[in-house]
Amino acid sequence: MKINGVTIDDTFAEAFPMKATRIIITAMSLKWAYMAANSIRGFASSVIACGIEGDIERELLPEETPDGRPGISVMMFAMSKKDLDKHVPTRVGQSVMTTATTACYAGIHSEDTISLGKSLRYFGDGYQISKVINRRRFWRIPVMHGEFICEETTGIVPAIGGGNFLVLAKTSRHGLAACEKAVEAIKKVPGVITAFPGGVVGSGSKVGSKYKFLGASTNEAYCPTLKGQVKSELTEEIGSVLEIVIDGLTEKSINDAMRIGIKEICKFGTKKGIYRVSAGNYGGNLGPYHFHLRNLLK
Amino acid sequence: MKGMIFTLSFKPRFALDLSPLIPERMQSMTQAEIKRIQLDYGKGKLAVEKAFKIKSAKNNNIEFRRSTDKLIRIGRNMSKGTIIIKGDVGDYVGQSMKGGTIIVNGNAGSLMGCAMSEGYIQVNGNVGDYLGGALAGEIEGMSDGFICIYGNAGNCIGDRMRRGMIVIEGSAGNYCGSRMHAGTIIVLDRAGEHVGFSMRRGTIVLAKRPRHIAATFRSCGNLKMQFLRLLFKQIANMGKQYDIFKKIDPEVHRYAGDLAYKGKGEILILQPILESIKPGTKSA
Numbered sequence: 064m065k066i067n068g069v070t071i072d073d074t075f076a077e078a079f080p081m082k083a084t085r086i087i088i089t090a091m092s093l094k095w096a097y098m099a100a101n102s103i104r105g106f107a108s109s110v111i112a113c114g115i116e117g118d119i120e121r122e123l124l125p126e127e128t129p130d131g132r133p134g135i136s137v138m139m140f141a142m143s144k145k146d147l148d149k150h151v152p153t154r155v156g157q158s159v160m161t162t163a164t165t166a167c168y169a170g171i172h173s174e175d176t177i178s179l180g181k182s183l184r185y186f187g188d189g190y191q192i193s194k195v196i197n198r199r200r201f202w203r204i205p206v207m208h209g210e211f212i213c214e215e216t217t218g219i220v221p222a223i224g225g226g227n228f229l230v231l232a233k234t235s236r237h238g239l240a241a242c243e244k245a246v247e248a249i250k251k252v253p254g255v256i257t258a259f260p261g262g263v264v265g266s267g268s269k270v271g272s273k274y275k276f277l278g279a280s281t282n283e284a285y286c287p288t289l290k291g292q293v294k295s296e297l298t299e300e301i302g303s304v305l306e307i308v309i310d311g312l313t314e315k316s317i318n319d320a321m322r323i324g325i326k327e328i329c330k331f332g333t334k335k336g337i338y339r340v341s342a343g344n345y346g347g348n349l350g351p352y353h354f355h356l357r358n359l360l361k
Numbered sequence: 362m363k364g365m366i367f368t369l370s371f372k373p374r375f376a377l378d379l380s381p382l383i384p385e386r387m388q389s390m391t392q393a394e395i396k397r398i399q400l401d402y403g404k405g406k407l408a409v410e411k412a413f414k415i416k417s418a419k420n421n422n423i424e425f426r427r428s429t430d431k432l433i434r435i436g437r438n439m440s441k442g443t444i445i446i447k448g449d450v451g452d453y454v455g456q457s458m459k460g461g462t463i464i465v466n467g468n469a470g471s472l473m474g475c476a477m478s479e480g481y482i483q484v485n486g487n488v489g490d491y492l493g494g495a496l497a498g499e500i501e502g503m504s505d506g507f508i509c510i511y512g513n514a515g516n517c518i519g520d521r522m523r524r525g526m527i528v529i530e531g532s533a534g535n536y537c538g539s540r541m542h543a544g545t546i547i548v549l550d551r552a553g554e555h556v557g558f559s560m561r562r563g564t565i566v567l568a569k570r571p572r573h574i575a576a577t578f579r580s581c582g583n584l585k586m587q588f589l590r591l592l593f594k595q596i597a598n599m600g601k602q603y604d605i606f607k608k609i610d611p612e613v614h615r616y617a618g619d620l621a622y623k624g625k626g627e628i629l630i631l632q633p634i635l636e637s638i639k640p641g642t643k644s645a
Contacts, residue, residue, distance in 0.1 A: 129591055129594060129595065130587070130590040130591040130594055131590055131593075131594040132590065164587075166587060166591070190625075192562070192564075192588075192625070192627075193543070194545065194564070194588065194592070195505065195524055195525075196526070196591070196592060196595045197595055197599075198505075201588075201591065203588050209584065209585065209586075209587055210586065210587045210588055212587055212588055212591055
């Protein structure tokens with residue numbers, strides 16, 4: 064299969080079940096909401112070492128937020144509820160509560176929840192105030208800028224992590240130009256995030272390593288500098304491989320995001336240095352969700 | 362609204378207790394069975410059929426017509442459905458309510474919504490004392506739910522209230538929020554004396570500064586309360602009748618108290634009192 068001269072490999076992306084939550088950060092202005100959102104999504108590129116994967120989902124208009132101020136929705140994914148419960152309140156405490164004028168609310172309402180203000184309220188040192196409004200409990204924590212308002216819990220839902228595709232290009236410059244456009248397009252799909260910096264992975268990994276203490280290591284089959292040295296997946300003309308990893312709330316949202324992303328990539332074509340699109344999988348043993356590139360582009 | 366319509370067919374001289382007439386109970390009953398329900402009437406009993414003319418349609422809605430202030434305990438323990446009251450009504454409306462909606466198109470007596478734990482009450486008129494308060498001998502008053510009064514309210518609003526919200530578009534009497542444990546009371550006109558007397562926690566929002574604030578409340582100064590943005594937006598989202606809350610600025614003068622009772626409560630007086638905002642017109 065070829066689109067605009069770009070070869071689509073007959074392979075599939077292998078994804079696995081995760082747990083996800085969404086939080087809404089509001090502030091006096093969108094600028095300050097972004098300050099908090101950028102902080103909370105920092106160092107949240109991969110569960111391999113960060114504990115969770117997170118990114119900004121989209122901007123919210125004042126009428127979409129609980130307190131009528133501009134806001135940002137941030138989605139966070141982890142391998143288990145326990146991981147989310149461990150990392151999300153910590154990040155909200157250090158990244159959102161510390162940002163001036165912010166407030167933090169649940170972005171998903173489900174039976175299964177993790178704590179937000181439930182654990183952060185103790186920062187109020189006894190001066191915190193609980194308010195139940197329309198069956199939702201909020202904590203008012205007195206802080207130096209005024210009050211930090213934080214919903215007690217946020218809902219979590221089953222989700223999918225690890226949807227991906229690889230962009231095989233002539234150089235990093237060619238690959239990155241295409242990937243930037245693809246990430247822009249993927250951001251418009253609701254319910255998905257691309258957690259890595261800029262949405263693009265420059266150092267995709269494989270499971271395991273020759274070193275026993277390491278769970279993941281470089282994917283040498285796609286490293287251009289090792290083409291002649293290992294059993295490579297790369298042909299002579301390919302000088303750079305970039306990966307776009309997508310986490311989403313549903314299979315459909317990942318399908319849509321991958322299709323839209325790959326189509327954007329293919330628009331660049333071979334003339335602009337994009338030669339192949341492939342995907343990362345582990346022989347089907349890692350995750351139950353398989354996104355076949357050729358099927359989703361039909 | 363189609364449902365069971367009870368039209369009062371006589372002028373009661375004593376209190377007539379309508380607590381058996383709630384939607385969930387009558388749903389499984391035939392009309393003949395409903396007619397035979399015995400109601401407490403003064404010291405005696407009175408069958409429903411002797412007190413009301415009944416028009417029946419099976420659903421969760423009940424309407425009381427030609428109601429008077431002798432009809433008491435309407436909606437007691439109800440957990441679902443809607444009760445609409447046309448005319449005035451007596452005490453204990455929505456007592457221990459666990460869900461559903463009560464709308465009163467008239468004035469209501471005292472102890473409305475006392476000990477309620479869920480549900481919605483709207484009164485397009487005035488109410489008496491102890492709105493959302495506690496039953497005699499009980500430690501806590503209403504523990505959740507929402508009460509909106511479009512007229513004025515009597516004394517001791519939210520007495521011993523534990524949670525939930527009371528909005529009064531008119532004025533409130535003396536001892537508003539007395540002995541509150543927690544919860545929120547909003548008064549969009551003037552409140553009487555001794556606001557927040559002995560309150561432990563909770564929030565009382567006043568649109569107009571009362572003549573007197575007790576010495577056991579300490580000023581925390583003029584502040585923009587972020588929490589009020591959230592509160593007002595959430596109330597405004599409940600329906601068009603609450604559009605007034607879209608116009609209210611969250612700037613208040615905050616008083617913390619009652620310091621004689623740990624002082625974790627607060628009185629928030631809206632600034633600059635919003636004299637320009639007239640309480641909204643009532644809606645059905």
